[in-house]
Amino acid sequence: MPPAVLVEGLQKRYGDVDAVKDVSFTIEAGEIFGLLGPNGAGKTTTIRCLCTLSTPDAGRVEINGRSVLNNPALARQQLGYIAQEVALDKVLTGRELLQLQAALYHMPAKVARDRIQQMIELLELTAWADKKSGIYSGGLKKRLDLALGLLHQPDVLVLDEPTVGLDIETRSAVWQFLRQLKAAGTTVLLTSHYLEEVDALSDRVAIIDQGKVIAAGTPSDLKSRVGGDRITLRIREFTPDDEADQAKDLLQTLPCVEEAIVNDAQGNSINLVVTAQSDALMTVQQALKETGLPMFGISQSRPSLDDVYLAATGRTLMDAEIAAAGSRDLKAERKQAMKGA
Amino acid sequence: MSTTLTPKPKLSLDNPELRQWKAELSNSSATATPGLFSAAFLQETIAMTRRLFIQLQRRPSTLVAGVIQPVMWLILFGALFQNVPQGLFGESQNYGQFLGAGIIVFTAFGGALNAGLPVMFDREFGFLNRFLVAPLASRYSIVAASAVFIAAMSMVQTAAIIGLSAVLGAGLPDPMGLGLVVLIVLTLVLGVTALSLGLSFALPGHIELIAVIFVTNLPLLFSSTALVPLSFMPQWLRVVASLNPLTYAIEPIRYIYLHPDSWGLTSVVMAAPWGDVKMGDALAILLGFCLISLALIQPLLRRRIA
Known part of the structure; x- marks a missing residue:
């Protein structure tokens, strides 16, 4: 059986920036896989290539053994994508947004109605489903976002920095929810620059730095390898x-x-x-x-995952974050990402 | 408000009905994109259009302003040129009658030109990514939804302008003529909406889009026959106006207004510098403009893997 996700030799340039130089990893069905790295390491670009938002310059990207580039429609049906920033239409209610999402995935009316109700109950949105999403708290928005991403029951759920900017309770709720998802058989790919998050959730990890995978394995393997x-x-x-x-x-x-x-x-x-x-x-x-x-x-x-990172790069993740914060032009990157391919 | 999720011993994430539907889908034709004219295309277009109408219903100010603006154009411009000697504006009995066609077209054009703005904001907020990661039958559904919405707005505006013009003494076209006016407006709206959406995919951000709209809108108005007839213009402007697609929407409507019972596809609606243009020619040119616009934006819609 082919792996749920295969990324091999992925490369992607934006202008004169090598966002991803050489990223390879595989995710087996039912795993939670973590992509760990400082901001600007190439995590989001990797995910964008997987989710058909960007066209890779080189490399293979496959879902269940089928190339994403050659079968984008199939890949989109199999993937659920939860972006780092929750983007909702604040004028629409949660239910209306779910209805829109259902139509984008061409669900038949009855299937959609039942499924929407199921997701509303699952993510405990019942009291809020018929209120405009503009009045939701950050935690509610994230829950609605999860409901939207999972509505079509994707084989692989991809989350970009799922807990950045969330309060502690919502963060632990998201963690708990992802574990439940895994238990229910969904393959999960998440990126994070939080060590604890990746360590606590992931079955396997790829540490990525400056567009390259510098270490990969289970968290405990990686840690014992550092010694x-x-x-x-x-x-x-x-x-x-x-x-x-x-x-x-x-x-x-x-x-x-x-x-x-x-x-x-x-x-x-x-x-x-x-x-x-x-x-x-x-x-x-x-x-x-x-x-x-x-x-x-x-x-x-x-040793922690940070020590793994330190051993591979000669600096701690925190140092890399600080260095990256000083050298990145976030506005330019945002524009690049918006332009897409 | 509870921010933690109650642990569920047995997570009911799975939906057998949904799973079965998905299995059938992948067995049949999930690998092939359904494309235009499929039920899937219709479904996604209706859903996106519904979103736009819900927005309008909860924030009706765009519609209110959209009706007030052409009404003010009609009244203010009409008053401005009220005392222009008869005959300067061709066969029209008064400037108000002349102006009606121009305002109808210009209003529809302005609405369609702005169609890209909400899409640009969706792009900037990341909401558009929901559409782009979904297995859409065709990304033309994004164009179609905007076009249906703008067309509906334009219909309301056109009705208001036609009604007010009638009150101001411009008369009414015959029913067939009205039908053709609607068709002309719809064709123009579809073409311009497509171009505006193309810009919203191609330009870096809303600032740039607003700048383009700003430098396009009024120049296209003044270089068309919306406010004055070709015969009134200097030669060079006559050439420019005869290349301006708006002119090919304005002149047929104006002709229909002036000849409620005698217009036909062979009626000469304008005298371009290179010869007479018949009603049928003008409509063909307009349709051609619309189809070219739609074709032009295809690479932009495809740019991220289609």
């Missing part, structure tokens, strides 16, 4: 540079410490990579005590 444990140590709440450097130099000499960096984004905390399952925590504390340096806090953890 080692992580210790985060804070000398003081905000540690002066000299003290941080002094501690770093000292700790680097310990046999159990593989790597040490001073993280100035976190008030000069010291991040250590240590031999996994060792008594490194105690060794570090002991060494610190002997030099007379104080300690504000210390914690040990298994």
